Amino acid sequence: MGKKSVPSPTRQVELCLKSLESYGQSKHEAKIEHNGEYLDGIYSHKTMKTYMNLCCTFSKWAKAEHGVKKLINLKPEITEKYFEKLKAEGKSPWTLQTVRSALRKLETGVKVRFQRTIEIVPKNLTLPIRERKARKNRGAYSxxxxxxxxxxxxxxxxxxxxxxxxxxxxxxxxxxxxxxxxxxxxxxxxxxxxxxxxxxxxxxxxxxxxxxxxxxxxxxxxxxxxxxxxxxxxxxxxxxxxxxxxxxxxxxxxxxxxxxxxxxxxxxxxxxxxxxxxxxxxxxxxxxxxxxxxxxxxxxxxxxxxxxxxxxxxxxxxxxxxxxxxx
Missing domain, CATH: 1.10.443.10 (Intergrase catalytic core)
Structure with missing residues (x-):
């Protein structure tokens, strides 16, 4: 028999993140049920779409630049270079923070879907501080x-x-x-x-x-x-x-x-x-x-x-x- 074909990196990303679907559930109530522990799920369609796009873009880059075909072969040093690239492109602190959150969720997805514990995001990764700006035309009417x-x-x-x-x-x-x-x-x-x-x-x-x-x-x-x-x-x-x-x-x-x-x-x-x-x-x-x-x-x-x-x-x-x- 021939070797089984390996799903594309984007397909692997999809499998991992989809395994965390928790639509319609209350994150607050789930946290109470888990005694305040960190939650693994993705609780909204919008978050899923955002994380899916960001993780797929990263996986394509990792394959093109470092030949990574399997998510389980990702290394923190590869991710660190990716963030250097994003900073050089002038991505905002808010975007960088969102990318980091997406990749951390991908780590969890790999663990749930493939039963493999890997580190994608470097533990010592430092990002620019996000500054909150007041939104225009916001606030309460009298x-x-x-x-x-x-x-x-x-x-x-x-x-x-x-x-x-x-x-x-x-x-x-x-x-x-x-x-x-x-x-x-x-x-x-x-x-x-x-x-x-x-x-x-x-x-x-x-x-x-x-x-x-x-x-x-x-x-x-x-x-x-x-x-x-x-x-x-x-x-x-x-x-x-x-x-x-x-x-x-x-x-x-x-x-x-x-x-x-x-x-x-x-x-x-x-x-x-x-x-x-x-x-x-x-x-x-x-x-x-x-x-x-x-x-x-x-x-x-x-x-x-x-x-x-x-x-x-x-x-x-x-x-x-x-x-x-x-x-």
Whole structure:
């Protein structure tokens, strides 16, 4: 019998990374199940696509420049030369960090798929520090500005206004709003089932006034269980929000500004209910579909914590005084 043909390096990469598929699972819950240990899975389609492209590009380069046909023959010194090449090409620190993460995941994939423990990324590999830059047009609308924008959009196009209202009161991404189907809404429990990034599913409470408006749309359009509530295009909604913000003289923060407002409102509500800063941030992160405390700092800046502490103190002091007065 002839020798078995060896799969191409890119095919090997595909086999290794595909063995780590964990779509739809919650990384946070999986971490709890594994007692906080490092997790091997890849939890979103977007991450898989990014890592696949980066690892395939690396494997092609390793074959062309160093004759590496099997992933198990990769060496840290080869990877070090690859990063020198990327730096010479002027790749950003963020890109370099992502490549390193992808190759580390490939190490895990090789172990899972081929039962071979190898070191691809040098342990002493040092990369430039990533500097965070504030994104343009990000942040939360004030309560007044949010109401003015939603009201103006609703007058021109009711469905789009309702989409923004759902973002503002439920905290969804605009992409998640467009995917809501009739069967996702539990009118009895007042809960909406949302499939977010990476296929992760979460259930969120919905205010009664929004449930009423959902029901009106369903009855008016005679929608069946599998039909979408909204058929508006995201780009058109975003353009309308930008145009109305310019007309009203409101700093434009895109549709995501309503999600930011929701995060801050929920954080304050949770703090006043007695939760600590950390507990409230974790709860908000799960409502947003992140499950990580550090993500909340882009929605609720660190400096906002001091203001929240003051608001909570005044709130509880007012309750105490009212109780003493018998109010």
């Amino acid at each position: 309560r007044e500005d949010a109401d003015r924008i939603i009201g103006a959009v609703r007058k021109e196009n009711y469905p789009r206004g309702l989409m923004l209202e759902v973002q503002d009161t439920v905290g969804l991404r605009i992409q998640e709003v467009t995917k809501i189907r009739v069967h996702d809404i539990d009118f009895k429990k007042g809960v909406l089932t949302v499939k977010g990034k990476g296929g992760r599913v979460r259930q969120l409470p919905v205010p009664q006034n929004i449930l009423k408006k959902f029901r009106e749309v369903i009855e008016r359009e005679n929608l069946t269980a599998n039909r979408k509530i909204f058929t508006e295009k995201i780009r058109e909604v975003e353009r309308q929000v930008k145009r109305i913000c310019q007309r009203l003289g409101i700093p434009e923060k895109g549709t995501h500004g309503f999600r930011h407002h929701y995060a801050i409102s929920e954080y304050l509500r949770l703090r006043m209910s007695g939760l600590t800063d950390r507990q409230a941030r974790l709860a908000v992160s799960r409502l947003l579909g992140h499950n990580r405390l550090d993500v909340t700092y882009s929605y609720i800046p660190r400096e906002f914590t001091d203001l929240a502490n003051l608001i909570v103190s005044v709130f509880h002091l007012t309750l105490l005084r009212n109780a003493q007065r018998g109010v």
